[in-house]
Amino acid sequence: MDTLVPQPTLAGQLDALAGWRRALERQSADLLRFMQEHDVADEACERQIEALRERLDTDRLCVAFVAEFSRGKSELINAIFFADTGRRILPATPGRTTMCPVELGHDPATPPVLALLPIDTRLEAQSLNDLRGKADAWTRIRLDPSSPDRLADALTEVMRTKAVTVDVARSLGFWDDKQPEDNPPQIAEGLVEVPAWRHAAINYPHPLLKRGLVILDTPGLNAIGAEPELTLSLLPAAHAVVFILGADTGVTKSDLAVWRDHLGGQSMVRFVVLNKIDTLADPLLTAETIEAQIQQQVQSTATTLEIEPARVFPLSARLGLAGRIEGDASQLTASRLPELEDALATQLLPRRREVIQALVSDTAQAVEQQATRRLSDQRRQIAEQMLELRGLRGKSSGKVSLMLERVDAESREFERCTERLMALRAVHTKMLRDQLLGLASDALRDEVAQMQDEASATLFNLGARKAFLALCNRLRIRITKARERGQEIHDMLQASFRQLNADYGFALSLSRLPSLERTDRELDLIERSYVQYLGLSHALRLAEPRFMEQFRRMLLSKLRMAFENASGDIELWHKSASNQVDSQLRERRRAFKRRREGLERIQGAAGELDSRIADLEGQDQRLQQLAARVREQLAELRQAAQGDGSDAVDIPIPAHLGSRSATG
Ligand SMILES: Nc1nc2c(ncn2[C@@H]2O[C@H](COP(=O)(O)OP(=O)(O)OP(=O)(O)O)[C@@H](O)[C@H]2O)c(=O)[nH]1
Ligand SMILES: [Mg+2]
Structure with missing residues (x-):
């Protein structure tokens, strides 16, 4: 590694990412305001920019810490994230400590609080996601951000x-x-x-959490097995998982079970920590011998878990925490914690960045297309008017009257299109309804019910997997059908638009159909995590009606989310098509009116013609400038999405999180 190049720290990188996102969000807000002020954005276009802003605003990076009990998950979280408080914040003690999943994040809209969901809620068959929105299901403990001691005190609840x-x-x-x-x-x-608790959620204004980081601490294996939510919902949603082993124990059978059952085959980035290397210290051995032992453990861990040795980080969470609290740089170096932090920063954040970049670039493209179309349509109409008026130069007022009659006749002729547009709208609406029906929540419920029937017809653990796979296939067919219907509608609209353009001088054109790739991906992810879960021995617990009901609800709520996204994309596309028709119709009517008024003024006063032409030229220039400005703003947005946001930092970082030294 080149020592001259400063390595980015996790805090620094997260900061850059958050600053970059904020800057992009501000820029999209400016763009939207500009487009609204100058009447460039139609409704679909506005919604697209709003959706981008929402995503930029709520983007989170979730890192989960998973292991058998007592491997040091909570201690590692303390060392990486909470050392600046000067003490141990999450309880970490020998034996089982963390009894329920603990989610740490920050939502500025609510005060700092520890929210605890009682374990009895498991009996109600409601999924965690259902319960998140129900305030009275949770027990709340107010947190005081100014007192680390009271924060740590409150957090002992997770041991209850x-x-x-x-x-x-x-x-x-x-x-x-x-x-x-x-x-x-x-x-x-x-x-x-x-x-005592099923889930704990901490809302706390920690500098890293404020930057959009969400940390998930999990209880040891037993509880992982008992809580389907972790495997089915929380872990698949994580962007990265840190899997922790003890250097004192090596890879035990139960460690391997956690790895295979919960982390194998998942798509998130995985880091493996070989914790507690301090326990290998031995006054009778040389430093070289101990180092050789560590390297040997790294190798064998990598082989057993079937990952690259470079993904295994030998370290000591305890030394790292102590080194930071005591401000002892050599202890921190000896802990090797900074190596893991650098890896998290350099490997995790660029991926997040790519996702956002793609999002910005897709939106910018769609917005550019719509804005260009709208503006060039307006320019085309101005050009036609100018041509007409220039032809009037030096002509008599009788000629102007004739022209007025022509405008009225053309306008009457044009109005005949409304009937056709109405008929087109009726057909379009019906086809859209058909298309969405296959993705609707009723359809999903029926499909899941069919899966349940098939599963219960056989021995549960044998039938469930098969029935679930069959369900996934049926759902994929639904998506394929929706795509086919979408293509049919596209073709129908395209033919009608072409005809309308030819007959009435519209400039209607269709954008690319939504790919629904996101839905494919989400369905794949749901399939992977559920199949994995159904393969576990404790999935047998699902045979209990209560768990089956919980499972069903959880699955249904996941599927609904995926399919609602698909329906949303489809609806947006249709909306943009029919908006175009409406707005071009409106524009054309306005243009007829303007033409008429212009001619009337020319008829009344001799000098009007020239000033009217000048007026139109001015309008045309303004439209050209507008189009250039929109393109410029979009180019700036795209460029900002390519940048790294390093100039947009405005939340102070505690000294130790911002640099590698223990004392900061
Ligand atoms: N020697 C040594 N002990 C450690 C280290 N990290 C954690 N421990 C100790 O190991 C014990 C378990 O640590 P925890 O952080 O509670 O482990 P956990 O994985 O969160 O365990 P559960 O919450 O029970 O699932 C505690 O006594 C820690 O102090 C380390 O690097 N070295
Ligand atoms: Mg713990």
């Missing part, structure tokens, strides 16, 4: 357990007579300890 009978534990999904080795330990009088 409660004693329940074996029956209750079974109904909550924590007890399985067939797999006793995974059951929680019995405490007094037939009681067992289960987590």
Whole structure:
């Protein structure tokens, strides 16, 4: 590695990314305002820019920490993200500590709070996503950002357990007579300890969280297995996963099970941490021997997990945390934590950037197309008027009267198009309705119900997978059908537009049909994570009606989201097509009116003709300038999307997060 080139830090990179996104968001807002002020944007165009702004504003980067219990997930999160508070924030103790998934993020719209979802909500068969919007389902603890001690105190809640009978534990999904080795330990009088909370969400104004980072801390294996939500919903949504092993234990059987069951075959970026290298220290061995041991462990871990050795990071979260809290740079270096942080920064963020770049460039292209079409249509009409008026130079007022009659006749002739447009609209609306019906939420519900019937007709764990795969195939057919229908509508509209353009002088043209690729991808992702989940032994728990219902709801809500996006894209395309018709109709009527008024004025006063022509020339110039300005703004937006936003930093970074030194 070239030591002269400063390596970007995670905080610095995230900062640049957030600043860049904010700058893009501001630029798109300016663009929208400009287009609205000058009447360049039609409704579909406005919606597209709004959608881009929304995405830029809410884009999050989610990193999940996953491992068997006690490997040091929480300690690592403390070392990377919370050392600036001067203490351990997330509880990290020997034995099982974190009892429920803990999501850390920041939403400026709500005050700092720890929201806890009681474990009993599992019995209600509602998915986590259903419950997110229901404020009264959660217990809230206000957080005080100025006091790290009180924050750490509040967070001990994630360790809370409660004693329940074996029956209750079974109904909550924590007890399985067939797999006793995974059951929680019995405490007094037939009681067992289960987590008190199902999910914890922390809203906290930490500098990195403010920049759009979301961290997911997870409980150890047992609880991962018990909570289908983690495997099916939370982990697939993460952009990267840090999988943690202990250098003291190596890759154990249960580590391997977590890796294979929950992380294998997923599409997110994976980092493997070999934690606790400090435990390898031995006064009887030389530093070289210990280093050789570490390298040997890295190699064998990479081989076992079937990943490149470069993706395995030997480190000590404990030394990293202590080094930072104590301001001891040599301890921090010895912890090797900065190597992981650099890898997170350099490998993760560029991917996020690419996604946003593609989004900006797609939107810019669509906006440019629409704006250009609208403006050139207006220019064409002005050119026609000018031609007409120039022809009047030196002509008598009788000639002007004749022209007025001609305008009226043309206008009457033109109005005949409205009937055809109405008929076209009726056909279009009906075809669109048909197209969307196949993607509607009722259709999805029926499909999922069919899957359930098929699954329950056989032994659950054998039938479920097959029935689920069949469901995915049927859904893919629905998407294909929607695409085919879309093409039919496109062809129908194109033929009608061509005819209307020829008969009435419109300039109607169609944009590219939405590809629905995003829906394909989302469906693939849902399929992958569910198939993986159904392959697990504890998926048997789903045979319980309550879990089946939870599973069904979760699946349905995921599918709905994917299909709603598809319907949204399709509707936007249609809207843009019919808006075009409306706006060109309006424009043409306005043009007839203007022509008429112009001629009337010329008839009244001799000098009017020249000033009218000058007026039109002025209008044309203005339109040309507008078109140039829109192109310029779009070019600026595209260029900004290619840049790195390094000049747009405005949130202060705590010293240690901004540089590699322990003391900052
Ligand atoms: N020696 C040493 N101990 C560590 C290191 N990292 C974590 N530990 C200790 O290992 C124990 C478990 O750490 P946690 O962070 O609670 O582990 P976890 O993976 O979050 O465990 P659960 O929350 O139970 O799933 C704690 O006592 C930590 O102090 C390390 O780098 N070196
Ligand atoms: Mg933990």
